[in-house]
Amino acid sequence: MYKRVLLKLSGEALASTDGIFDHEVLDDLARQVKTIVDDGVEVAIVVGGGNFIRGKMAEELGIDRMQVDNMGMLGTVINSLAIQGALEKVGVETRVQTAIDMVKVAEPYIPRRAIRHLEKGRVVVFGAGIGSAFFSTDTTAALRASEIKADVILMAKNGVDGVYNADPNIDFSAVKYDSLSYMQVLQEQLKVMDSTATSMCMENDIDLIVFNMNEKDNIIKVTRGETIGTIVSLGG
Numbered sequence: 682m683y684k685r686v687l688l689k690l691s692g693e694a695l696a697s698t699d700g701i702f703d704h705e706v707l708d709d710l711a712r713q714v715k716t717i718v719d720d721g722v723e724v725a726i727v728v729g730g731g732n733f734i735r736g737k738m739a740e741e742l743g744i745d746r747m748q749v750d751n752m753g754m755l756g757t758v759i760n761s762l763a764i765q766g767a768l769e770k771v772g773v774e775t776r777v778q779t780a781i782d783m784v785k786v787a788e789p790y791i792p793r794r795a796i797r798h799l800e801k802g803r804v805v806v807f808g809a810g811i812g813s814a815f816f817s818t819d820t821t822a823a824l825r826a827s828e829i830k831a832d833v834i835l836m837a838k839n840g841v842d843g844v845y846n847a848d849p850n851i852d853f854s855a856v857k858y859d860s861l862s863y864m865q866v867l868q869e870q871l872k873v874m875d876s877t878a879t880s881m882c883m884e885n886d887i888d889l890i891v892f893n894m895n896e897k898d899n900i901i902k903v904t905r906g907e908t909i910g911t912i913v914s915l916g917g
Contacts, residue, residue, distance in 0.1 A: 682906035685723040685799060687831040688714075689822040692731035692760055694839040694894060701732050702763055711767040713900040714804060718773055722904050723799040725829055726764060726806045729818040730756025750814035754781060757818060761808035762786065768804055775804045780812030780821075792828045799829065819874035823881040834887060835903055836874070837894035843911035844873050844891050859908075862917030873913060882913075889913040 690710075697703035714724055733756030739749040761777045768775045776798050777787040787808060788794065795805045810821045826834050846869070847855040863883035866873050873879065873891060882889055892899050892910030903909055 683722060683832040683904055685725070685829065685831045686717075686904060687725045687727060687822055687826040687829070687834050688900065689819070689834055689836045690726065690728045690764075690894070691837075691839055692729040692733060692756060694837065695728070695760060695763065696732035707763060707767040708770075710764065710900075711771045711773065713898060714768060715771050715773050716901050717904045718802065718804065720904065723802070724804045725795065725799060725825065725831065726761075726804065727818055727822040727825055728757055728760045728764060728806065728808070730754065730760060732756070733759065747814040750810075754809045754812070754814075757810060758783065758787065758808040761806040764806050773804055774802065775806060777806045777808055779809040780807070781809040783809075795825075796829055805829075817875050817878065819878035820881065823874070823878040823885075823887070826887050827881060827885040831887065834882065834889045835900065836889055836891045837900065838891060840893060840895055841891075842893040842896070842909075844871055844913070846871070858911050860917055861911060861913045863913060863915060865917060866913060883915060886915050 695702055695706055718724055730753040734749060734752050736746060736749055739746040758779055765775045765777050778790040778795055779787045780790050782789050798805050807825050810816060810818055811824055822834055843857045844861060845855040845857050849855040863879055866879050890903055890910050890912050892903055899909060
């Protein structure tokens with residue numbers, strides 16, 4: 682179905698109820714990624730840092746938002762290394778590239794090098810966001826997908842099976858969309874990704890599929906063309 686995909690994961694999706702990481706989630710993620718790599722799909726990953734810290738915690742901690750965002754970027758690097766470890770455990774060659782130089786633990790982000798890794802069948806995990814505060818990992822996913830010329834962004838949600846017109850956990854009459862245009866997302870202010878990321882995907886004509894990563898083998902299913910979740914595209 683796709684030659685090159687960018688998988689967007691939240692940091693919270695990697696966490697257990699009582700810890701920073703759930704090893705079963707990491708192991709299952711690695712198993713699914715190995716399967717799609719074996720299918721011939723080139724895979725890049727962007728992961729958030731919400732299992733460590735989120736921007737809204739700036740007020741709770743009483744420190745500057747920029748500092749909190751910097752802490753969050755470091756959290757994404759830890760998550761990237763955890764994913765790398767899980768993938769290499771199942772025999773998938775993986776590289777972590779970071780937007781902030783930390784050459785002792787990962788490669789610096791260089792688009793051409795990332796593309797070359799992908800062409801060689803390696804998974805590339807992008808850490809440290811875009812390297813600047815005030816930008817989300819959604820924006821990172823949109824930017825990296827544009828730079829590496831990914832066919833699609835696979836946005837794996839934790840417990841949500843697509844895009845709704847309201848929060849389905851609060852409003853039981855919420856309606857799920859099977860497909861949407863990026864203009865609809867912006868006009869209706871749907872909480873798919875932030876407006877910067879949405880605009881970037883729209884400008885670069887990159888499709889987005891939002892699906893529930895907690896359902897068995899959904900990452901495999903979506904890359905094989907099964908209709909799940911919600912697809913967001915330029916034309917809808």
